[in-house]
Amino acid sequence: MTALTPLDELWLTEAVRLREEHAGALEDEEANRRARAAAGDLQTRIKYRALWLAERDGMLKALHHWKQGARLALIVLAVLAVVSGAGLAFAALGDGQTPVNVFWALGSLLGLNLILLTSWAMGLLFVGESTAGIGRLWMWLSEKLARDAQAAQLAPALILLLQRKRLNRWVLGICVHGLWLIALLSALTLLLLLMATRRYGFVWETTILGSDTFVSLTRGLGAIPSLLGFSVPTESMIRASGDTALAIENARQAWAGWLVGVLVVFGILPRLLLTVLCYLRWRVGRQGLALDLNHPGFVELRERLMPSSERLGVNDAAPPELYTVITGPSANESHGAVLVAIELDNQQPWPPALPDSVVNAGILDSRESRRTLLDQLTRYPPARLAIACDPRRSPDRGSLALIAELARCATATRIWLLPAPTGQALDADRLEDWHMALRQLELDWTDSAPVTWLESGHD
Structure with missing residues (x-):
């Protein structure tokens, strides 16, 4: 059989179980006999049986097609993330003909990101599951790109397998935070490119708030970035920018450094840390993945796969077509x-x-x-x-x-x-x-x- 990872083996086993659950028992006499000959505990024999059936019936090829589709779907989503990030940067800075409202620019860069990030965190803390629309879009797109009839049970089998250890939220978290990280890095790259090739003036505007509010807000948001070396406008620069865009070069650079620093600290770093956290939780959690041997679909196999309860004369329906001869023993x-x-x-x-x-x-x-x-x-x-x-x-x-x-x-x-x-x-x-x-x-x-x-x- 083709070399598979432990996760692939469990995944295919669950997919075969789901297929039998929805379409009826497969013709498995030879698979059961080979599983008994392979020895091992019940889980090992169940996996061996399922992998043999998966290879015979084309589900193993479907798994490879599904994984190829998943990689292609990620590439498509990553390209969309890059384009979206570039759009955020253009929306924030404009064409340079008019002064940039710093807080409108900040809202364009981080507003949607912070709203969705808060939604993800609230779902994780209070519901136990995160709302990951991008992750579900990736799963759906992966299945569509697989274009294999045998792949119908693969996505549900993967979800059921991961839900037992509640790992699906970490897998989807890697996808969601990773794509947002790509989008924000794309925005940062284009932001720096635009600032390097165009001259922007920065202002803040208000009708009901006083200048002290903007001074406090600006210096508060710039406190952490300043620790990392990003520039922060002085109080005089902040107050002066409330009237008109300053032509002073130092003021332009200070506002540009402040905007980049806030994007990095409050946008890129949280997504980066969450991506790493989700990946580590996934790496640790997948080591504990196992079959639920108490499931009725697996309990029924115990009598057929364990030597102590082996029985003869199973009457299965004839297969719809003749199976070809695969490679025998070496x-x-x-x-x-x-x-x-x-x-x-x-x-x-x-x-x-x-x-x-x-x-x-x-x-x-x-x-x-x-x-x-x-x-x-x-x-x-x-x-x-x-x-x-x-x-x-x-x-x-x-x-x-x-x-x-x-x-x-x-x-x-x-x-x-x-x-x-x-x-x-x-x-x-x-x-x-x-x-x-x-x-x-x-x-x-x-x-x-x-x-x-x-x-x-x-x-």
Whole structure:
């Protein structure tokens, strides 16, 4: 299987559970058998089963598509944040033809940011969840950009998984604060660029407030920025700016430094600190993520995955289509050679003469014999497996599914299409049906006994 992070494994497991909850149980006999053979505790087996089903049914590819969509959605939102930040800077300073009202400029730069930041903090403190419209937009956009039908359960599964440890607010917090940080950095960059290339005058205006109020407010807002080295206008500069924009160069620079310092201290630094805080809480919290084994969907799997309560004869509906043969065990994990036959009648002589190095697994003619052999091959995969079939029978879906399942247990597989008994002939159309089906399974076949291949690995 493709290498996955622990979060991806839990995510896919939840997605498979949701899929079965809404669409009914999947055909999982082989997945259960492989999970039992992999051993481990119940959670390990449940994850193994789910990952096998996810890879078989295309959900693993859908996860990769969803993550690609999430990255693309973040890029789109980041571009919008940059453009929005630039718009804030233009709205704050204007074209330089008229004096800049410092408090209108400050409101343009920080007003919406502070309102949404306060809303996020209030939701986190009093409700336990933060309102993160940008975060939810990112989730929705990620799903739309994935464009994969198998990704329908991925977003709900991720939300349910994270809600157990209340980590969704930190994930969305990273997204929200990070995007606002990008927007404010974009505003700061353009603000500095405009100030470096244009001459701005700064004023404050009021009808009902006195100059003392603006002096106190300006010096109060500039107290922390001044500790970081940003300039703050003197009291005389502040009072004089209430009448007209000062032409004094020092006054222009002082007001510009004050505006930049307030933006950095009350806009950029809080978002930066919150982004780091959310990221750290997320890094710590995700280590404790685990499946809820008391959920009914997982409780039902206990009997099928734990050896002490393993049961036989599960009757599942046939799959809607034949599953292809995926890569079997590597050569380092397999040993020996096995010959097995599928549903032969008495007219076919069996078994053929075999060397001692080749194991005769007999004829599979019952559900119990199939399950027993599949369990053995899963635990002890052979390097070479030959499957004998009677081409007088039609290649029905059940037989082809069994062949594919057997082939997944071996490093190399070859199908032996037996010759017709003496006095009989094979139907050419039916034989072509076999060839077409085996080509779809990407399996080799032969018309003669593959004894030499089984014994030595070559013809």
